Amino acid sequence: xxxxxxxxxxxxxxxxxxxxxxxxxxxxxxxxxxxxxxxxxxxxxxxxxxxxxxxxxxxxxxxxxxxxxxxxxxxxxxxxxxxxxxxxxxxxxxxxxxxxxxxxxxxxxxxxxxxxxxxxxxxxxxxxxxxxxxxxxxxxxxxxxxxxxxxxxxxxxxxxxxxxxxxxxxxxxxxxxxxxxxxxxxxxxxxxxxxxxxxxxxxxxxxxxxxxxxxxxxxxxxxxxxxxxxxxx
Amino acid sequence: xxxxxxxxxxxxxxxxxxxxxxxxxxxxxxxxxxxxxxxxxxxxxxxxxxxxxxxxxxxxxxxxxxxxxxxxxxxxxxxxxxxxxxxxxxxxxxxxxxxxxxxxxxxxxxxxxxxxxxxxxxxxxxxxxxxxxxxxxxxxxxxxxxxxxxxxxxxxxxxxxxxxxxxxxxxxxxxxxxxxxxxxxxxxxxxxxxxxxxxxxxxxxxxxxxxx
Numbered sequence: 001x002x003x004x005x006x007x008x009x010x011x012x013x014x015x016x017x018x019x020x021x022x023x024x025x026x027x028x029x030x031x032x033x034x035x036x037x038x039x040x041x042x043x044x045x046x047x048x049x050x051x052x053x054x055x056x057x058x059x060x061x062x063x064x065x066x067x068x069x070x071x072x073x074x075x076x077x078x079x080x081x082x083x084x085x086x087x088x089x090x091x092x093x094x095x096x097x098x099x100x101x102x103x104x105x106x107x108x109x110x111x112x113x114x115x116x117x118x119x120x121x122x123x124x125x126x127x128x129x130x131x132x133x134x135x136x137x138x139x140x141x142x143x144x145x146x147x148x149x150x151x152x153x154x155x156x157x158x159x160x161x162x163x164x165x166x167x168x169x170x171x172x173x174x175x176x177x178x179x180x181x182x183x184x185x186x187x188x189x190x191x192x193x194x195x196x197x198x199x200x201x202x203x204x205x206x207x208x209x210x211x212x213x214x215x216x217x218x219x220x221x222x223x224x225x226x227x228x229x230x231x232x233x
Numbered sequence: 234x235x236x237x238x239x240x241x242x243x244x245x246x247x248x249x250x251x252x253x254x255x256x257x258x259x260x261x262x263x264x265x266x267x268x269x270x271x272x273x274x275x276x277x278x279x280x281x282x283x284x285x286x287x288x289x290x291x292x293x294x295x296x297x298x299x300x301x302x303x304x305x306x307x308x309x310x311x312x313x314x315x316x317x318x319x320x321x322x323x324x325x326x327x328x329x330x331x332x333x334x335x336x337x338x339x340x341x342x343x344x345x346x347x348x349x350x351x352x353x354x355x356x357x358x359x360x361x362x363x364x365x366x367x368x369x370x371x372x373x374x375x376x377x378x379x380x381x382x383x384x385x386x387x388x389x390x391x392x393x394x395x396x397x398x399x400x401x402x403x404x405x406x407x408x409x410x411x412x413x414x415x416x417x418x419x420x421x422x423x424x425x426x427x428x429x430x431x432x433x434x435x436x437x438x439x440x441x442x443x444x445x
Contacts, residue, residue, distance in 0.1 A: 067379070068333075068372035079322050082376075083336070086328035093321055105309060106295050112302035117284055119332070120299070124340040138353055159283030 004029040004076035007055070007062055009036050010222035013123055013183035014084040015072040019217035020179045021088045022074075025095045033224035034062060034071050036128070054224060085119055088176055100176045111170045114160055114177035118184050122153030126187055146191040154188065154198050161200040169204055174211075182208055186219070237262040240281065240289035243439035246339055246399035247300040248288040252439075253395045254304045256430035258311045262290075266441035301335055304392055316392045327386045330376050330393035334400050338369030342403060363408040370404070370415050377417040385421060390428075398425055402436070 006022065006029045008015035022029055033054050055062050057069040065080035066073040074081045077094070081087045092100040101108045124130070126146040135142035164170045169177035185205040188195065195202050208214050219225055239255065239262050241248035255262055267287050268274060281289045282298045290297045293310070297303045308316045317324050340346075342362035350358035380386045385393035401422040404410035412419045425431045436442055 067375035070372070079325065081325050081329065083329040083332040085332050085336070086325050089328055090321060090325040093324070105306060108309070109295065109297050109302050109306040112305055113297065113299040116299040116301050116335075120301075120336045120340050121284065121286070124336055125346075130341070137357070141353065156284035163283070 001077060004074060005032055006030070007032050007034050007065070007071050007073040007075075008222065008224075009034050009071045010219045010225040011128065012036070012071050013127075013187060014070075016183040016186075016217055016219060017084045017179050018072040018074060018087050019222075020182070020214055021091050021100070023213045023217050024098060024100075024174075024179070025091055027091070027095065029074075029076075031223055032062075033222070034059075035224070036071070085115065085176075088179060092176070098174070100174075100179065102170065102173055102175060107170055107173075107175075110164045111175035111177045114157070114164070114169050115175075115180045117153070117157060117160065118177075118180040122150060122157070122184055125149035125153075126191065131191075143191065146187075147193060150184070150188045150191055150193050151197075153184075154193065154201060158198045158200055161204065165200060165204060167204075167207065178204070178208055181205055182214060182218075237290060237292035238265050239263070240265045240267050240278070240287050240291075241439065241441075242267050242287050243436050243442040244344075245287045246343070246403065247286070247335075249399045249434050249436065250300045250335075250395045251288045251290060251303050252434035253398075253431055254307050254316065256433050257314060257316070257390070257395075258307055260307070260311065262292075264440055266439075268441070301331065301392070301396075304395060308392075314390070316390070316395070318386065318389065318391060323380075323386050323391075326376075326380045327391035327393045330373070330380070330385050331391075331396045333373060333376065334369070334393075334396045337372075338366060338400055339396075341365040342408070359408065362403075363410060366400070366404045366408055366410050369400075370410070370418060374415050374417055377421065381417055381421060383421075383424065390425075394421070394425055397422055398431060398435075 004027060006015070006018060008019065008031060010033065035054050035056050062073070063069060065075055066082050068082065070082060072084055072087065074087050081090055088100060101111055126149055131142040131146050133142070134145050161169060166172040168174050169181065181201070181204060185201065237260060239248070239251060241252065241264060243266070267278060279285050281296050284298060286298070288300055288303065290303050297306055304316060317327055342365045347358040347362050350361050377385060382388040384390050385397060397418070401418060405412060432438070
């Protein structure tokens, strides 16, 4: 298999999920950062020892793989795949170990339901672009909006986890639900959500943060994450 | 096995996806119109789904939530007709299109969102929902250009086709979206509209739909 390519943005929640999935499946890949806020492709110095290209959304190579110009886009096995959950299900089918879904049909359904609750009911309402748009419309409204919808989603998520969780979101096996959790917790803190209301979410989040396969996927560790380097000083 | 029960609301896009799936799988079910007028009804609803959303499907002793998860469960337990292609690539594209609609477009243009944004400025909510759909449809048309045949992915109905009709309904009936730039979306929606199982799941055909 040629080395897969992941088009990603360091802070993109959807990209983070796929990074976790690739890490869990022990799949080595080439990281191509897409700058979500730039007009032209440019080469930038991220670290003084490392020079990697940074692509913009209109880059022809990227657009060829995803005309919708969104991250994450995974180029793997000759395919160009989009939508994080679809990518994760593909990876689970193509590379069965370790599995992302339990064998039991009900547990599978609950794992997917929790993942989808995060992906459809929380994530889209507090995405970076939405936050920005609403703050531009009315000062601080984006902050209020994102805090409100993360709280709304977390109230439900906490109850779902009380019902179904063990060590992880659904029982004691790590599933597709867990892959979706870290990024929304990270964003919740950005939007000043009081996490003391959600002890089960916090507990599982902390368990996942310590998982050796989750750590490398963290936004702050990505090549395009802003950092203060010698080159910047 | 006792008859499955579907908690649904006539106008809910997420409920319509599951109604279509049940019809395609020829699963007879009891329609429980969600009506949250009393405290007891609200309590019962929240017990069945902490997220307090339709649809909820009670089937085989299980209480299932999230339309896309329900559809995947139905497809695993009742494999005929299949809602996902056998080919891994086509499966990925079918899910990608379904999730693009269900995660990127649908959640940002539902009634609750529209109402909330109308509080900032009258007309802003409607404009927002219109624009969300247009942005989403711009990307969707590109995806369909790559992968569609008679239906969203190739020539057989997949999970993507279950998600399409309701967002097109909202676009045309609620938010006045000009469908001129989206010929493939329009063609497939029209094709699906003529299929009996899709017709039966239409909002206007549900027991709790307003009579007018």
